[in-house]
Amino acid sequence: MTTTLSFPDFDCFKVAPLSFSSPCACPLRLSSSKPLPLPPAHRLHFIFLHGQKGPLRINNRSGLARRHIVAVAHAEPDRIDGKEPQQEVEGGQQLSFQEDPITEHQHKKNQLKKRVVFGIGIGITGGIVVLAGGWVFTVAVAACIFVGAREYFELVRSRGITAGMTPPPRYVSRICSVICAFMPILSFYFGQLDVAITFSAFILAITLLLQRGNPRFAQLSSAIFGLFYCGYLPCFWVKLRCGLAVPAVNTEIGAGWPFLLGGRAHWTVGLVATLISMSSIIAADTFAFLGGKAFGKTPLTNVSPKKTWEGTIMGLGGCIATSVILSKILSWPSSMISAIAFGFLNFLGSVFGDLTESMIKRDAGVKDSGSLIPGHGGLLDRVDSYIFSGALAYSYIKAFMPLYGV
Numbered sequence: 001m002t003t004t005l006s007f008p009d010f011d012c013f014k015v016a017p018l019s020f021s022s023p024c025a026c027p028l029r030l031s032s033s034k035p036l037p038l039p040p041a042h043r044l045h046f047i048f049l050h051g052q053k054g055p056l057r058i059n060n061r062s063g064l065a066r067r068h069i070v071a072v073a074h075a076e077p078d079r080i081d082g083k084e085p086q087q088e089v090e091g092g093q094q095l096s097f098q099e100d101p102i103t104e105h106q107h108k109k110n111q112l113k114k115r116v117v118f119g120i121g122i123g124i125t126g127g128i129v130v131l132a133g134g135w136v137f138t139v140a141v142a143a144c145i146f147v148g149a150r151e152y153f154e155l156v157r158s159r160g161i162t163a164g165m166t167p168p169p170r171y172v173s174r175i176c177s178v179i180c181a182f183m184p185i186l187s188f189y190f191g192q193l194d195v196a197i198t199f200s201a202f203i204l205a206i207t208l209l210l211q212r213g214n215p216r217f218a219q220l221s222s223a224i225f226g227l228f229y230c231g232y233l234p235c236f237w238v239k240l241r242c243g244l245a246v247p248a249v250n251t252e253i254g255a256g257w258p259f260l261l262g263g264r265a266h267w268t269v270g271l272v273a274t275l276i277s278m279s280s281i282i283a284a285d286t287f288a289f290l291g292g293k294a295f296g297k298t299p300l301t302n303v304s305p306k307k308t309w310e311g312t313i314m315g316l317g318g319c320i321a322t323s324v325i326l327s328k329i330l331s332w333p334s335s336m337i338s339a340i341a342f343g344f345l346n347f348l349g350s351v352f353g354d355l356t357e358s359m360i361k362r363d364a365g366v367k368d369s370g371s372l373i374p375g376h377g378g379l380l381d382r383v384d385s386y387i388f389s390g391a392l393a394y395s396y397i398k399a400f401m402p403l404y405g406v
Contacts, residue, residue: 114375122373122382123282130241130274133266138188138238146181147379149230151369152360153177156222160365165218172207176223179203180231187235188242197232229356229387236390237274244270244397246404250331269397269404272332273342277393280323280346281385285354287311287318304358312351319347333405345396349389357384 129140153173155161168176179200186196204223208215246269248254254267291314292307300307323343324336333339357380361369370378397404 111375116375118373118375126278127275130271130278133241133271135188137241138184141184141234141238142181144379144383145184145230145234146177147372148234148383149177149180149226151372151378151380152226152230155360155364155366155369156226158364158366161363165222166216168208168219168223169211172204172211172219172223173226175207176204176226177230180227183231184235184238187238191239191243193232193235197227200227200231233387233391236394237386240277240390240394240397241270241274243394244268244273244404246270246406248272248330248332249406250334252331269332269406272330273393273397273405276323276326276330276332276342277346277389278386279326280319280343281350281389283322284315284319284347284350285385288315291315301355303355303362307355315351316344316347319343319350333401335405338401338405341400342393342396345392346389349387349392350385353385353388356387357381 129137150173153168153176157167157170157173161167167173183193183196183200187193190196201224204227205220208220208223247265248267248269248271251267251272254264257263257266288307288311290311292311295310295314296308298309299305300309300312320340320343323346324339327333327336327339327342333342357369361367368377369380372379373382376382
């Protein structure tokens with residue numbers, strides 16, 4: 001049976017038929033003002049046909065139809081086998097609340113535009129901070145650590161993780177975030193973190209043990225890991241940029257560097273190594289993304305299903321190539337083998353840093369660690385590739401490069 005509904009009677013979320021056919025001989029009549037509920041054993045199916053002047057279009061925001069529609073409704077018993085009956089209405093179309101493909105494409109295009117614009121802005125700002133060095137670089141790292149630590153503890157407190165463990169109290173999370181933020185400052189001032197990290201872990205343990213209620217080991221483990229992951233590891237970037245103060249004597253750019261900006265002495269091994277390391281990581285992420293989009297077929301790991309072996313191999317090639325090219329431009333390190341090994345270590349740090357954060361987000365049941373950076377998500381989403389890389393780069397230069405690669 002068919003009934004014509006006008007615009008005032010239509011509600012896209014609570015559509016009630018004016019009449020429907022039932023299994024009994026007599027059809028039931030429903031009024032538009034007081035629709036009767038269907039018996040439990042019946043299921044109502046609606047198929048919406050074309051409007052009077054063309055196909056029915058519903059505004060996604062208002063959910064209101066602008067023209068008359070024709071509704072065909074019938075009731076039938078529920079299927080025991082769970083299979084839905086096939087519905088065929090010639091010349092009609094079913095109402096769908098799926099997002100318009102054009103709107104979805106436009107949304108993805110806008111997201112990509114934001115990602116590129118903010119990515120370029122972050123890259124330029126980061127380059128200026130790295131060139132400045134000293135307290136400017138240290139304070140910038142401390143600010144990033146504080147924001148990243150706050151995002152980490154919010155992930156720990158998320159519903160997905162708290163379902164299997166007890167997170168640390170909020171005041172403990174805040175104390176840990178502040179301690180993490182002070183670590184790069186202490187590293188820059190004292191040159192080492194052995195005493196600071198030990199004292200910080202001791203303070204956290206005491207704070208958790210003296211809290212009200214029943215302290216849990218999960219609280220201690222997540223807090224100590226946050227101290228290590230968000231505080232201790234990023235401090236190696238300060239040690240790499242500011243601690244390796246040996247002049248890069250072979251770097252030609254330093255010869256023409258303005259005296260007011262530090263002159264030739266400003267170009268140290270730490271500065272050159274930091275520029276090469278960060279540029280290699282950016283290249284690894286970019287080539288891995290493009291390679292995965294173009295050739296990705298084989299999943300890399302269940303932790304991050306979108307990552308593929310093809311994209312990873314492309315990222316490795318881009319990272320090593322960038323390291324070798326910049327080593328030729330900046331004349332550091334002097335050995336080709338050292339440049340390849342340096343790029344390889346940066347790639348390993350980048351991949352496993354990314355996978356570590358993906359594992360945390362997977363357990364938390366979220367896509368992004370936050371929404372601080374439009375098009376990128378949270379700060380941890382942007383810097384996860386750098387967390388392990390600084391420690392690997394610094395350790396490699398200190399332990400395996402004679403004369404720091406000069």
